[in-house]
Amino acid sequence: MILWQNPYLNKSILLPSRTPSKSFSDLVEIVEILRKECPWDREQSHESLKDLMVEELYEAIDAIDKKDFNELKKELGDLLLHVVFHAVMANEESHFKMEDVIWGIQDKLIRRHPHVFEALKVSGTAEVLKNWEQIKMKEGGRKSVLEGVPNQLPGLLRAQRMQEKASGVGFDWGNFEDCWLKVEEELGEFKETIQGKSQDERNKEFGDLIFAIVNSGRHLNINAEDALRLTNNKFKSRFEHIEKRVSEQGKHMKDYNLQQLDLFWDEAKALEKQNAL
Numbered sequence: 001m002i003l004w005q006n007p008y009l010n011k012s013i014l015l016p017s018r019t020p021s022k023s024f025s026d027l028v029e030i031v032e033i034l035r036k037e038c039p040w041d042r043e044q045s046h047e048s049l050k051d052l053m054v055e056e057l058y059e060a061i062d063a064i065d066k067k068d069f070n071e072l073k074k075e076l077g078d079l080l081l082h083v084v085f086h087a088v089m090a091n092e093e094s095h096f097k098m099e100d101v102i103w104g105i106q107d108k109l110i111r112r113h114p115h116v117f118e119a120l121k122v123s124g125t126a127e128v129l130k131n132w133e134q135i136k137m138k139e140g141g142r143k144s145v146l147e148g149v150p151n152q153l154p155g156l157l158r159a160q161r162m163q164e165k166a167s168g169v170g171f172d173w174g175n176f177e178d179c180w181l182k183v184e185e186e187l188g189e190f191k192e193t194i195q196g197k198s199q200d201e202r203n204k205e206f207g208d209l210i211f212a213i214v215n216s217g218r219h220l221n222i223n224a225e226d227a228l229r230l231t232n233n234k235f236k237s238r239f240e241h242i243e244k245r246v247s248e249q250g251k252h253m254k255d256y257n258l259q260q261l262d263l264f265w266d267e268a269k270a271l272e273k274q275n276a277l
Contacts, residue, residue, distance in 0.1 A: 157225040179216040241268035
């Protein structure tokens with residue numbers, strides 16, 4: 001039992017042991033209680049929680065990739081906790097309340113969907129996205145459509161989002177073939193840096209090549225960040241199979257040459273195909 005000052009009733013109440021409910025207001029109240037009664041929660045700030053918030057987001061993405069909906073349910077709860085936590089801290093500092101967050105997102109959704117909540121007619125998704133960007137430009141006094149792309153995004157995702165933003169206002173190749181010609185051009189320029197060029201020049205040309213590849217994938221509805229994450233996971237699985245096979249034979253990786261290890265790699269690929277059947 002704890003004595004709790006309820007801000008909504010403006011009085012102190014004696015709280016019994018809590019049991020979970022499906023009430024959003026109960027979640028907010030629990031976080032408010034934790035901010036007063038738990039030393040760890042009390043010490044947190046917007047800055048201390050931001051990296052944890054990013055971590056929870058990637059755990060939710062991992063659950064989506066694995067199609068593990070039970071895990072996704074849990075991770076969405078963790079993300080919701082961060083939203084509530086930040087709102088509660090902002091309320092403590094008299095910046096805004098949870099209700100303001102809820103009102104704000106509703107206002108944005110209504111304002112940016114005039115084809116749903118007003119009489120505007122659209123021909124399809126492309127026009128919806130174009131209108132969305134135009135509305136955003138009017139809202140915040142932005143000088144560039146790229147201002148809305150956070151610098152903190154992972155590189156591949158940031159490249160794709162900037163390309164999408166630019167495409168929304170007409171700055172885009174007309175088709176995949178033109179995009180791929182740009183990839184070949186950038187590949188040639190990168191090759192020229194391999195001999196007799198500085199590391200800085202190599203970095204720049206390699207970045208240009210990656211940017212062009214991301215753009216080509218975008219024209220085939222490929223999300224570069226997702227694609228690379230899947231490849232990373234595939235590499236991890238296959239490499240761990242190699243390590244397992246080496247360990248089973250009581251040896252070390254250095255006891256094998258690349259050709260021998262590549263046979264284990266092929267085994268891993270074959271197992272993937274079997275499991276997919």
